[in-house]
Amino acid sequence: MAAGQAAALAELASRAVMAPNDTGYRSVNPVTNTAAEVAARTQLSTKQAENQVGHAVQLVADFPDTHAALSAGLIDVRRARVVTDELGGQQAAVRARVEAAALPKAPFLDSVALRRLVKRLLHELAPMETAERARAARDGRYVAVMPASDGMAFLEALLSADDATALNTALTSAAADAKRADVAAGAPMRTVDQRREDALAELGWAALTRCADTATTTGEAATDTTVTRATVTGEAADHRPRSGPGAARRSPRPVSVHVTIPFESLAGLADQPGDLEGYGPVPAHVARALAAEGVWTWLSTDPGTGQLLDLGRTRYRPSKALAEFIVARDRTCRMPGCHRLARSADIDHIVPFAAGGSTCPAGCHALCETHHLLKHHGGWDVERQPDGSTHWRSPTGHHYVRPPDSIRPGATPDPPPH
Known part of the structure; x- marks a missing residue:
């Protein structure tokens, strides 16, 4: 089943309709565009969908033998992930050598033991490449915060x-x-x-x-x-x-x-x-x-929905007023499944300004950089409704609704209509 799902996701990502226009941004590609579709369709977050689609494409395209072992039930998803995680960034020749050496033993090892084996094989079979990878790996450093229970x-x-x-x-x-x-x-x-x-x-x-x-x-x-x-x-x-x-x-x-x-x-x-x-x-x-x-700073909200109606401020700069309002109103990126904060997102004209879009609260919303670019170059269309919801049409022609985020703490928006 997991192998079949990977094949289906890789197939969808390969379709011409999922290829966004060339923007020069690495984050705008068939994987992120397909992930936005999958997230909206299956109620995943866009990050979860990107993880699934990216792994599927990598598994099918770069590790056909590992995909075949998964299809045959010789290994499970965790062990397939070990192979792709450890070898995904390696050169094709190195990837092939280590995969060929590790796969025969993979059915008899748990994921921890398999990871150790793959790491050891990398050092044995490709010592120079492994050292260079360690130097390049610093570019992937990051820090992230993930909610836990009970205020932690x-x-x-x-x-x-x-x-x-x-x-x-x-x-x-x-x-x-x-x-x-x-x-x-x-x-x-x-x-x-x-x-x-x-x-x-x-x-x-x-x-x-x-x-x-x-x-x-x-x-x-x-x-x-x-x-x-x-x-x-x-x-x-x-x-x-x-x-x-x-x-x-x-x-x-x-x-x-x-x-x-x-x-x-x-x-x-x-x-x-x-x-x-x-x-x-x-x-x-x-x-x-x-x-x-x-x-x-005083916020005025709708008594029924908790949505922001007006924004006061202690530091008033007219050039920032609209952006401050939209950030406070939208709270997060408006793409279905995306939870990046509006405070670090772009202010996007729903209808492009050059096409007559209005620079007003109803005409703008917050989109993170990736989904801002995908909206304009990935085949997505969006409309903002009077109730604050955004209606999206994906490159495949499916329709999705992103409900507004309520300002009132603890309020939960009604689910979108089906």
Whole structure:
């Protein structure tokens, strides 16, 4: 089944209709265009769909023997992934040599043992290429935040081994210092993991403090006929004491942390959750702590849907007013399945400006760079409806609806009609 699905996805990605126009951007290609279609069709996120489509294309095109082993049931998807993950970036000749050596043993190994075997074979069969790959791998480094339960989140990072070792050593040292400080102060003892996390978080809060002109937070508040709410943007807010390294490299520009909180919760009259931008619901006491030193901007929302109607501001620049409104209203990229924040996205004319599109709230929306380019060069059409939903037609002619994001914390939009 997995092999058949990979073949189907690879086939769809090979169709001419899925090939976007040449834009010069590597992120705009048949895989990302096909992934947008698959995400909308199957209720996956675009990232999940890109992962599936990319792996399918790679498996079918570059690893036909591994695909055949998967089709025959000799290996499962996890072991097929090991082969493509470890060999996908290698030269074709290296890929073929190592795949041929590893596949006969793959049915008798679990995925961890298979990965070790492939790594060892790379060093044995292609030592020069393996060293060069290690130098090039630094280009793939990244840091990502993924929501977890109960107001927590995972911080994932891919670093060079030396950078990771240096960070780990610093956290270990800071945790030891924190333990001695706790003992000296008679404070409750924290676990090693807690002290290490506190030290890492201190780096982030210290960076926010250093990169802001003042140690204040910028806030946004919202009101309508039935609910009064506040959205808080924190620039360098340190809302809890920490122990740790206490030093961080200054960021080249201020960074904001945005939290939406119902006014009743802010005032202590209720405990409705706040909404942390890029994460989701957080307990009221966390949102209150971030809002405590806020400077406020007022948002007006529809009492029934929670959608943004108007945006006030403490810093008024007419040239930025529309962009600020659209970012606050849309919250995320409007492509179905995409959850990239609108704050880091492009403001797109739904109807191109050159074709008579209007530069107004109804005529614009937020799209991340990749989906902005795919909309114009990948065969997608979109219309914005009065209720805030966006109706998309894909390159294959299918229709999808992206409902609006509600500003009101905890509100869930109605599912799109079928």
